Amino acid sequence: MLFNSWSFAVFLPLVFALHHAGRRAGWQVGVLTVASFAFYGWGSDAGGSPHWKLLPLLVLSTLVNGFAAQELLSAGRSDRRRRGVLGLALAFNLGALGFFKYAALLGKLLLPAALWARWGDRLSHIPLPIGISFYTFQGISLVMEAWWAGAAGLVGLAAPTAAGGRGWFHAKVWFFKSFFPQLVAGPIVKAGEFLHQIGAKRLADVDWDGAVKKLVLGFFLKMVVADNLKDATAALRFPEFTDLPRLNLLALLYGFSFQILADFGGYSLIAQGLAKLFGYELPLNFDMPYLSRSLTEFWRRWHISLSSWLREYLYLPLGGNRRGAGRTYVNLFLVMFLGGLWHGAAWSYAIWGTAHGLLLAGERFFAGRGRAKEAVGWTFGGGVRAFVVFNAVSALWLLFKLPDFSHAIAYARCLAVNSGSPRVQALFVIAVFSAPVVAWHLWSVVAPRFARRAPAWAGRAETATYALMLWMTVLNAGSPGDFIYFQF
Amino acid sequence: MARHRQALVIVVSALLGMGAWAFVRPWLPRAELAESDFQANLIRLQTWSMEPPRSNVVVGSSIAGRLLPSTFRGTALDSFANLALDGSGPELGIRLLLGARTVPPRVFVEVHRLGKPWHTNDTALLGVVHETGFALAGRLPALRADTRPTTLLYAWLKGRREPAGATPATGATPAPARFPAADPGWEEHFRGQVGELRRRGCEVVLLRLPVGRENPVDPAAPGEADRLARDLGVRLVDVNREAAKRGMAIGYSDGLHLAPASARAVGMLFAELASRPAP
Numbered sequence: 036m037l038f039n040s041w042s043f044a045v046f047l048p049l050v051f052a053l054h055h056a057g058r059r060a061g062w063q064v065g066v067l068t069v070a071s072f073a074f075y076g077w078g079s080d081a082g083g084s085p086h087w088k089l090l091p092l093l094v095l096s097t098l099v100n101g102f103a104a105q106e107l108l109s110a111g112r113s114d115r116r117r118r119g120v121l122g123l124a125l126a127f128n129l130g131a132l133g134f135f136k137y138a139a140l141l142g143k144l145l146l147p148a149a150l151w152a153r154w155g156d157r158l159s160h161i162p163l164p165i166g167i168s169f170y171t172f173q174g175i176s177l178v179m180e181a182w183w184a185g186a187a188g189l190v191g192l193a194a195p196t197a198a199g200g201r202g203w204f205h206a207k208v209w210f211f212k213s214f215f216p217q218l219v220a221g222p223i224v225k226a227g228e229f230l231h232q233i234g235a236k237r238l239a240d241v242d243w244d245g246a247v248k249k250l251v252l253g254f255f256l257k258m259v260v261a262d263n264l265k266d267a268t269a270a271l272r273f274p275e276f277t278d279l280p281r282l283n284l285l286a287l288l289y290g291f292s293f294q295i296l297a298d299f300g301g302y303s304l305i306a307q308g309l310a311k312l313f314g315y316e317l318p319l320n321f322d323m324p325y326l327s328r329s330l331t332e333f334w335r336r337w338h339i340s341l342s343s344w345l346r347e348y349l350y351l352p353l354g355g356n357r358r359g360a361g362r363t364y365v366n367l368f369l370v371m372f373l374g375g376l377w378h379g380a381a382w383s384y385a386i387w388g389t390a391h392g393l394l395l396a397g398e399r400f401f402a403g404r405g406r407a408k409e410a411v412g413w414t415f416g417g418g419v420r421a422f423v424v425f426n427a428v429s430a431l432w433l434l435f436k437l438p439d440f441s442h443a444i445a446y447a448r449c450l451a452v453n454s455g456s457p458r459v460q461a462l463f464v465i466a467v468f469s470a471p472v473v474a475w476h477l478w479s480v481v482a483p484r485f486a487r488r489a490p491a492w493a494g495r496a497e498t499a500t501y502a503l504m505l506w507m508t509v510l511n512a513g514s515p516g517d518f519i520y521f522q523f
Numbered sequence: 524m525a526r527h528r529q530a531l532v533i534v535v536s537a538l539l540g541m542g543a544w545a546f547v548r549p550w551l552p553r554a555e556l557a558e559s560d561f562q563a564n565l566i567r568l569q570t571w572s573m574e575p576p577r578s579n580v581v582v583g584s585s586i587a588g589r590l591l592p593s594t595f596r597g598t599a600l601d602s603f604a605n606l607a608l609d610g611s612g613p614e615l616g617i618r619l620l621l622g623a624r625t626v627p628p629r630v631f632v633e634v635h636r637l638g639k640p641w642h643t644n645d646t647a648l649l650g651v652v653h654e655t656g657f658a659l660a661g662r663l664p665a666l667r668a669d670t671r672p673t674t675l676l677y678a679w680l681k682g683r684r685e686p687a688g689a690t691p692a693t694g695a696t697p698a699p700a701r702f703p704a705a706d707p708g709w710e711e712h713f714r715g716q717v718g719e720l721r722r723r724g725c726e727v728v729l730l731r732l733p734v735g736r737e738n739p740v741d742p743a744a745p746g747e748a749d750r751l752a753r754d755l756g757v758r759l760v761d762v763n764r765e766a767a768k769r770g771m772a773i774g775y776s777d778g779l780h781l782a783p784a785s786a787r788a789v790g791m792l793f794a795e796l797a798s799r800p801a802p
Contacts, residue, residue, distance in 0.1 A: 041655040247530035263673070266559035458777060463680070464558045467673055498529055502536035509541055511671050514561040515656075 036077040038305050039258055039515055054313055060235040064210045071215035089164040099127045100174035101208035107181035108194035124178040132171045135164055140380035166219030168377055170212055172344055177226040179348055191231030207233050216309035220302050220518055222320040222340035236314030246311035248501055253304030255504035260468050261298035262513030264290050267464040273442035280455035290465035291436050292429035293472045298519045323479045328420040330394045345370050368392040383434040390431055545665035553669040554678035555591040560609035565668035571604045573661045582616025583607035583633025586734050589781040594790035599798030608648055612636035615645045617716045626723045631730040634748045638709040717755055729759040733766050735775035760796045762789055
């Protein structure tokens with residue numbers, strides 16, 4: 036089910052009413068869990084295959100991770116047994132991800148030519164279960180945190196005892212794995228961030244102001260900005276773009292850069308707003324990433340839940356920056372390479388991740404650790420750095436839009452040689468619908484100063500802006516489309 | 524403690540704004556051009572399905588899509604709707620007409636993309652008509668595409684850039700054309716559709732317009748349209764031939780589609796030719 040669909044407009048009030056109709060945590064968690072599975076299984080993909088067929092994998096993933104967490108948190112288990120359980124759980128999670136997402140890529144790489152000729156077609160047509168990358172990472176987070184916590188228990192998730200608690204333990208795990216606002220496209224929630232929040236919620240405690248602001252901004256970014264930009268950036272497709280003049284080619288790239296932020300950032304904000312309606316807080320996923328003055332800062336502001344997941348469960352266990360400069364560079368490179376591949380089984384994603392890894396390593400090498408840290412305050416130099424980082428990041432998005440590497444090369448060639456008068460229609464769309472993203476970033480810089488000097492006016496301006504965004508969402512939405520990150 | 528004051532003000536202000544927009548809408552201009560193909564198609568689909576039935580409907584692709592209904596005010600084609608959709612072809616327009624309760628007295632079928640194979644884009648456009656949002660816009664006109672704020676802005680800027688009386692511009696350098704090959708069974712299929720339209724009391728007329736790049740496999744190729752009209756026993760309005768005969772300077776905005784001023788001039792010529800009695 037899509038957040039921007041009519042079925043969701045019926046689903047949400049119904050679930051909200053049912054959730055708040057009961058006051059006990061068990062009822063509320065039960066309602067949200069059942070609703071989340073219904074949300075996941077609703078509808079069908081572009082090929083007409085119903086989504087309910089994907090439910091068994093989600094159920095299996097939940098069961099495996101739940102029982103592994105229970106085992107890892109239980110007292111009196113030997114080290115060997117715990118190690119075995121952790122290994123099996125990780126193997127299951129990575130195996131599922133590998134099979135559904137990377138089977139074709141791995142098959143092509145590893146299988147002998149004769150076997151590939153026989154199995155290649157089948158492997159290439161394994162359907163990608165929607166959201167698998169997100170809920171698998173949450174499963175890994177659960178077992179890793181259970182492994183670290185051991186019998187001491189996680190905050191909000193203690194192992195069941197002989198006296199009972201098994202049902203509630205697993206109810207919490209099922210809820211954590213399936214909570215619909217973040218189920219299919221994040222933010223990726225780590226067990227420690229969420230489990231302690233599970234409990235009875237009161238309608239009177241709902242933060243309506245926070246929820247409505249997140250929802251309005253999220254839907255505006257998705258339905259007005261991203262969906263309208265999508266209609267223009269659709270031309271960034273081989274061979275359509277080969278006829279376009281240079282200015283249009285550049286505009287399409289920047290347009291896509293704003294579109295992908297508005298699309299994914301919008302989704303994350305909607306997820307946060309929806310969670311607030313049920314009394315839960317989801318982590319911030321985007322923090323004005325195009326204001327970053329270094330690549331390091333960019334990765335602290337872009338898809339924060341993935342970056343922090345990779346840092347916590349991959350970069351730090353690999354040794355982080357504690358094992359010397361050489362190892363740090365290798366770790367950075369490896370994490371970014373795998374982060375790139377997380378997005379999909381195409382070499383362009385790996386190259387995208389690798390390029391980011393190389394840039395991060397280069398930045399660390401040339402600027403030194405101190406300079407790579409997040410800068411405070413704005414200077415002319417900071418503005419120039421932000422401009423350079425934005426352009427580097429935007430250029431690399433090309434590999435997202437054109438996953439076939441030869442098409443990206445063709446784009447670069449066209450950019451160098453194409454001429455002709457610009458097509459104003461596409462330029463208009465990109466300029467008008469990118470402007471809110473630029474304004475959103477700039478506002479975040481000036482808003483605190485404005486709020487200090489004239490708090491009453493700042494409040495009114497904020498309210499008016501949100502009302503205007505809601506008005507635009509109803510009157511000026513683009514053609515409805517899937518969220519870009521659903522494909523990952 | 525619930526925090527809801529600001530949320531309430533946001534929602535109430537937005538609702539008041541929507542009410543105000545609905546109130547002033549009758550006095551707002553209606554956009555015929557849009558900033559994207561999707562919105563332009565939506566305007567055409569909504570005008571056709573939500574406004575009083577028109578006597579003359581053109582079906583086709585983005586080539587005929589450049590003919591704006593306002594061009595035909597006060598001409599023989601005064602009651603005109605355009606179902607020539609960007610990224611599509613006549614097949615979709617004909618399907619929509621045949622699916623409607625009544626068909627218009629006269630349908631002009633643009634010949635340039637007659638053989639265009641059905642595409643996922645056509646399926647998506649056909650789906651739009653059955654969506655809840657489309658039905659809602661029928662009941663709440665403020666939600667219609669022709670008064671979207673940014674569409675109005677685009678149409679206004681476009682109008683300022685190329686005022687009504689502007690001389691047709693010469694075309695941009697045509698880029699290499701990439702047309703899909705024609706669907707092999709299209710002619711038989713089209714013959715059936717023409718028969719069905721006629722049975723329901725509709726006059727079918729073929730329409731050939733000036734186009735920046737000819738597709739060699741199109742029935743719009745010289746001689747093909749005449750043959751098709753003869754075979755089907757329908758009339759052909761050949762604006763392209765007549766424009767060439769009169770030595771009209773025609774401009775193309777992207778090497779393929781009529782530039783706005785040329786579209787107006789071609790539209791006037793089309794109305795003139797359509798008003799002539801059938802030979």
